[in-house]
Amino acid sequence: MEFKDLGVSIDNKVAVVEIQRPPNNFFNTELINNLADCFSQWDESDDVRAIVLCSEGKHFCAGNDFSSRERNEERANRKPGDPNPLYAAATRLFDTKLPVVAAVQGAAVGGGFGLAVMPDFRVVCPEARFTANFVKLGFHPGFGLTHTLPRLIGHQQANLMFLTGRRIGGEEAHRIGLADVLTDKDNLRAAAYHLAAEIAENAPLAVRSVRATMREGLADAVKRQTDHENAEQFRLQNTEDHKEGVKAVAERRPGNFVGR
DSSP states (O other), X not given: OOOTXXXXXXXXXXXXXXXXXXXXXXXXXXXXXHHHHHHHTTTTOSSOSEEEEEESSSOSBOOBOTTOHHHHHHHHHOOTTOOOHHHXXXXXXXXXXXXXXXXXXXXXXXXXXXXXXXXXXXXXXXXXXXXXXXXXXXXXXXXXXXXXXXXXXXXXXXXXXXXXXXXXXXXXXXXXXXXXXXXXXXGHHHXXXXXXXXXXXXXXXXXXXXXXXXXXXXXXXXXXXXXXXXXXXXXXXXXXXXXXXXXHHHTTSOOOXXXX
């Protein structure tokens, strides 16, 4: 099957799924649903036993494009309490039954950071950088990050990233447990494929069973958390601070926040 903005190849039971929206690979709801559709097609098949998620271009994923007309129209039409279709799509990704290895080059920012945390493992290079920059946008974290990131690196490290909005590179990500493999940029895809192939050579029923145990309840927890994140984002999206934050980030300067 073909999916818009995705390239797919399969080699020795490993599927390599490439996001093809270079250079920044901004996502929208359609892309996240396409990823979920792509992953789920192998859920009941033995054709693929592990997945590599990677991106074409400079960055893994710079998040949601705040300047896109589609995003702004979607937000303008939402009412308090309305579900966020993006987060419904994200929850579908967490329901994927196969192990996923992310190859992260360049930036994984905001929701793109959330996308990088969804897989089971992350392979990074020193040039990779991760940031939950929501507070710099006058905004609340989303994409389930307030559940998934503390689960991965611990509450205190996650809190530090959330409240400062600081950026960390690949080496620090590896040191704190955010990344599982650190390699050079030229070897990034090969290293991610090698890890996926190491998983894929094992008994597939056992791999699925162990993974389901290790991720038990994760998709449901992400659903609950994204409901909360969505409500907070809706509350904050019309504040002066959010408008200033979006402008300040676009202009690469500190925000002049007034608390309203």
